[in-house]
Amino acid sequence: MSKKRIVIVGSGPGGYVAAIRAAQLGAEVTVIEKDVIGGTCLNYGCIPTKTLLASAELFNAVNDAKAFGIYVGEVRADLQKIMERKGKVIQGLGDGIRKTFEKRKVRFINGTGTVISPTRIRVASVSGVEEVDASTVIIATGSNPATLPFVDVEKPAVLTSTDVLELDKLPQTILIIGGGAIGLEFACFFNALGTKVTVVEVMDYILPGGDKRISKQMTQNLKKKGVKILVKTGVEAVLSYGDEDVTCLLSNGEEITTEKILVSVGRIANSKGLGLEDVGVALDERQNIIVNDSMETSVAGIYAVGDVAGGILLAHVASAEGIIAVENALGNPTKMDYSVIPTCVYTFPEVASVGQTTDEARASAREIKTGWFPFSACGKAAAIGQAIGSVQLVVEAGSEKILGGHIIGPHATELIHEIALAIRWGITAEELSATIHAHPTLSESLMETAHSVYKQAIHIL
Numbered sequence: 001m002s003k004k005r006i007v008i009v010g011s012g013p014g015g016y017v018a019a020i021r022a023a024q025l026g027a028e029v030t031v032i033e034k035d036v037i038g039g040t041c042l043n044y045g046c047i048p049t050k051t052l053l054a055s056a057e058l059f060n061a062v063n064d065a066k067a068f069g070i071y072v073g074e075v076r077a078d079l080q081k082i083m084e085r086k087g088k089v090i091q092g093l094g095d096g097i098r099k100t101f102e103k104r105k106v107r108f109i110n111g112t113g114t115v116i117s118p119t120r121i122r123v124a125s126v127s128g129v130e131e132v133d134a135s136t137v138i139i140a141t142g143s144n145p146a147t148l149p150f151v152d153v154e155k156p157a158v159l160t161s162t163d164v165l166e167l168d169k170l171p172q173t174i175l176i177i178g179g180g181a182i183g184l185e186f187a188c189f190f191n192a193l194g195t196k197v198t199v200v201e202v203m204d205y206i207l208p209g210g211d212k213r214i215s216k217q218m219t220q221n222l223k224k225k226g227v228k229i230l231v232k233t234g235v236e237a238v239l240s241y242g243d244e245d246v247t248c249l250l251s252n253g254e255e256i257t258t259e260k261i262l263v264s265v266g267r268i269a270n271s272k273g274l275g276l277e278d279v280g281v282a283l284d285e286r287q288n289i290i291v292n293d294s295m296e297t298s299v300a301g302i303y304a305v306g307d308v309a310g311g312i313l314l315a316h317v318a319s320a321e322g323i324i325a326v327e328n329a330l331g332n333p334t335k336m337d338y339s340v341i342p343t344c345v346y347t348f349p350e351v352a353s354v355g356q357t358t359d360e361a362r363a364s365a366r367e368i369k370t371g372w373f374p375f376s377a378c379g380k381a382a383a384i385g386q387a388i389g390s391v392q393l394v395v396e397a398g399s400e401k402i403l404g405g406h407i408i409g410p411h412a413t414e415l416i417h418e419i420a421l422a423i424r425w426g427i428t429a430e431e432l433s434a435t436i437h438a439h440p441t442l443s444e445s446l447m448e449t450a451h452s453v454y455k456q457a458i459h460i461l
């Protein structure tokens, strides 16, 4: 029997993970990428931002070293060196994907793909135009930064998240439009390195959609560090673009002049110009490709995964969807399950959530119990000088199943996976509390939170 030919357009975490899984399952795989391997995640998103944040975190740590009995000389941040390191990290990880493709015999074409039919893709590259046959097509073309109609992103004072990654000089002041994950991560980066940061958010709390208690703690923490946060406030107009600054009018009537503004107001699916409408692939009103729970579009044999299919715009969701699309394309029917998706924000301190918030659990008419434990009562958090934040658990009364977990504090983005595992496999709060956790660890706080559901936490009253 001839091998299935899977052609994937886009090499981000949706596309490249789908490619590797398809190759593992014996398909003949081609990946078409118009830019660099790895997509937004590797080149303009997850990895570069976390690399910059690692520099900022180290800068903070060195500045705080005296409190640990460590004395260092002058501490200085060199943005160009920070950016150079970021470039090396991206290069190394990109090489890793390239080598895996080679080893798995995945064909990589650097060119722009257009869908001509469910079984044929046209690729335009520097070496000309070619057409590639496919038994299955997977669209994994990702998304681009959304902008505001009245903001001219071509002006040097205006930055998107992608532009920030190429800055060669730290601005003295920055206005960040949007208090979501990306906006706040950049707020922490700039704040740590000495830029005066203002964040405006149109909703009534930052990190909208997340747990409100965490948002409140994050607001207090950022304010303490000198970040100005204005909620229920938007930018209404840009009043002037100067050579060295930009002046905006806020919805509260205030005029604010800063050296740069960063527009981080969401992402737009990259679904236009791919020939999708011509072959009948349906899009929703936000340009997202409509898919079913097998990740198949309205046209049989064409799948879509990742940001281009809307929903939860995260790298690990794109990868999970990529695997589901491949499994289905290769004859193993399986459905995408969005019930347990950890969401992480790499701010200082970090934030991580999985499952339902208390509001969501109550709205679904469940009777719930909650547990809470502060890192101020955790020995390891004190030892590492990061006794800030807390853990919350949302538990279904009766079944005692864990419905949600929400953490703000040190290494929250790592700790959350214990709760994700518990929710995914139906582990109860009692079972979590009965699992011995090593001392001293931050993970003990999860066990203590589970104890606190039954008013039996050891280290809090």
Ligand code: FAD
Pocket: 009, 010, 011, 012, 013, 014, 015, 032, 033, 034, 035, 036, 037, 038, 039, 040, 041, 042, 044, 045, 046, 047, 049, 111, 112, 113, 114, 140, 141, 142, 143, 161, 182, 270, 274, 305, 306, 307, 308, 313, 314, 315, 316, 317, 318
């Ligand atoms: P992408 O990664 O966007 O890849 C799509 C690829 O398709 C691109 O390389 C593009 O060039 C290519 N392409 C598009 N059109 C064509 C065409 N016609 N022909 C050929 N190639 C084409 N998510 C997290 O989970 N954790 C994080 O910490 C995180 N941080 C982020 C920080 C920032 C600043 C940003 C912007 C995003 C962040 N994200 C994060 C989101 C994450 O990057 C995306 O959800 C993820 O990259 C989506 O993967 P994807 O495969 O769908 O698309």
